[in-house]
Amino acid sequence: MKFLQRSYIFLVFLLLYIPIIVLIAFSFNEAGSLAEYSGFSLVWYEELFADEEALTSLRNSLMLAVSSSLIATVIGTFAALGLHRMRAKWIKSAVNTVTNIPMMNPDIVTGVSMMLLFVAVAGILRANDFFGFGTMLIAHVTFNLPYVILSVMPRFKALDVSLSEAAQDLGCTPSQAFFKVELPEIVPGIVSGLMLGFTMSLDDFVISHFVSSPDFQTLPLYVYNQTAHNVKFSMYALSALIVVTILIILLVVNFAGSVGKKGGAK
């Protein structure tokens, strides 16, 4: 029985990984073809690192991911605090519902809805360079917010109210009590929200597709453009690098452990 189970697991994972393995294997193929394997070579990696467009989009992606996740974390953490303290139940549930819209909606609907807003604003401002980093940042912060709130909220709920009260009895103002007593308790939730936002932003293609301009291209958009044209094998090299990077991050998070265990995402 155990053997059957293991072979089933093995089989499913094998099927799941064959395309990725083939991709990585052929990124080392000198011939630059899927039909013949002419020998091991790093030529496509060299070409990738000589490709300025790819490097620029990598830099753009990182910049966008860092800034959008930071902004979302700040806004989202305060939002979680405010919502936690909010007495009016109906406002609370209304805000929660609205916040979750980008999470429930298919990405494509979120993307086109933001695009319509930006097109309208650009029309009013008569700005023909409105799309770019700004619109991308707004979109990414927006879809990161629910994830941040979702990671931070449980921490607030688990917070011991008496601690904050004790601090206030001992002479802290409510905001001092928040920064000195409560904030340190919720930091793990904030960190996991930040990391979540960072990865979501790095990975997003669909929403970016609708709110981007050629001026500011991220890595997924670069991949999309590449696969719509005559695909160069440096794309395979890029993909292989992305897969390996994510594998390393996952291994570190799961086995080095400390951050992963504290994460309050779920």
Add this chain to the structure above:
Amino acid sequence: MRKVRFSALIAAALILLPLLFSACSEGGVSGTKTLYVYNWGEYISDGSEGCLDSNAAFEEWYFETYGERVKVNYSTFSSNESLYAKLSSGSVSYDVVVPSDYMIERLIAEDLLAPLNYENIPEISNILPEFWGEASEHSAHDPGNVYSVPYLYGMIGIIYNTAMVDEDDPSLGSWKLMWDEKHAGNILQFNNSRDAFGSAQYFLGLDVNSDSEADWRRALEKLKEQKPILQGYVMDEIYNKMENGSAGIAAYYAGDYLAMYENNSDLEFFYPEEGTNLYVDAMCIPKSSKNKELAERYINFMLTEEPAIANAEYTYYASPNRLVVESEEYIEYMGEIKEDAYEKMYDTDAVMTSTYKNLSGEKLVLINQLWEELKSDIEISAGIYAICGVIIAVLVSLFAYFGIRNKIRNSY
């Protein structure tokens, strides 16, 4: 301890952020101008495999000539229609765009292009008289070339794989090949409305600029008839698909055929006898450009010998530039690619051709509608219905079963 870590994180982020911003704006904001160029995919010599990188060469040349650094931001589109959408939405601005003839006509009509100042484009004298000026026969879209400078031109033909299509196939030489059921599943059609409708119109012997709705509807019927035997509607994905033998027959632009032939010598090519499209792609400057003079210098640079030859050699498209067509080295280069490459690209008189013209607004709306009709024309096979029916039946009976069971239990 935790607080320390949190502050450290914030501090690190604060340090990292400006660094990233400065890294990004390095080329953009701090003084250097950026030139936004929007061109077809695979349509400029990009420095791969030792050829000239035309954009980098321009940046270098500009610095040497004017002592100023400029940055070319180069992006690509895959159909005239998507170029038009970007330009007319007004949400992005470009300095140089390269539409085809009929689209130039439309952009002029909608007042989206800026007239060129030829004082900044002295190299225009390199363009052959057939392609530029009052008397040119290929400038009907822009009489007198007020707005456009021809970049490259070509004709649409049909590419086929000799390993999949017999030498004596009776459909060879005609658009019929694209409708031949024998090759079902191996045929690729254009994924843009004008070229796709064009193929059907040429096949049916209709005018590609027809004013009659009935003509367009007849073309649509022809395309609907073709849809079941197609492998797909694609644009530049065609390179990989034809090169690796995933598809055997496709209509595409002549120059691109040579690029594919270079990677797969089984591929052959012909111009259909019923007639085909001749297009001229030309460089234009949109009205919204903020660097018009720089854009004109860019256009001028592309007309000089080195980039003009490099672009023609890279794309294999026919060049309207005298310096290219008269270059011994270029002719030799084309001969090395394929024996008859030069004639195939340049002998437009041997082929029956016509050009697309801009259509009335009403017709454009119609084509859009018909294209939607074609794309949403989907036959759902009985198999799909059957599978879904089974799934829904199983789900419903499961829910019914559990629902009843729980009811019975709860009633105890």
Add this chain to the structure above:
Amino acid sequence: MKKSSLFQRLAAAPHIVWAVMFIVFPMIFVLFFAFTDADGNFSFSNITSLSQYGHVFVLSIAFALIATVVCLIIGYPLAYFMSKQSPRAQKVLMVLVMLPMWCNLLIRTYALMALLDNGGLLNSLLVSLGLEKLSIVGTNFGVILGMIYDFLPYMVLPIFTAMTKLDPKFIEASQDLGCTSWQTMTRVIMPLTASGVISGVTMVFVPSISTFYISQKLGAGKIDLVGDTIERLFQNPSTYNVGAAISLVMMVLIIISVGIMNRFSDDKQPGDAKTGKGGGIMP
């Protein structure tokens, strides 16, 4: 006595402003565009013109349904078997499930297409073995296969998480009380992992029904789903209105189907549906 300062009361304000500006307003724009014509006049013509896309909707729903069910059939036993492995093996398997989830969808879809294309590796292998070629790209089967391949991990992960949270005492108890292993499965394990299934189903169904990249690559531009249609209509300003109408209909469809599914979930966890990916990186 808990005092809450002005600061604490206003803490949510920036978020509320943000949410109104960038979530509520865009939704209003979708509504506005869906019910106006190109000149901005109120009209139902977009909605009525949707009948043209009837088959597109049916096909998308059918594909998403099939892909979801197949993912469940493959994924549920997989998650169950995974939960039976040693803790260390579970950790490794978890990483193996999460890796495809976190590596970009475009890359995996393209890799699959390159493998399955008529002239791809699979067919070269088949030919060299003297077998018939398989036409997968450009067929319904290809698109469904792409969905299953891309979204299977989204099904496995939440179910697996639910399985690991399952207290083994329940299983022992059920066995002590004389359940057969089949009864333990259907009466104890399945109901207790239902919330994982619901979340997995949502996470496969929603992206499947709205995808356009998978159908573009594996359907070769010939099989147009709702996502492709929206994407195409939003490339041209003159068709934004119809595009908005289609988006609206799709949104409503999804809200209804997610609503139905959540009704069947035992423990009500509203808004928990799509968070599985979130749960992914940090178990």
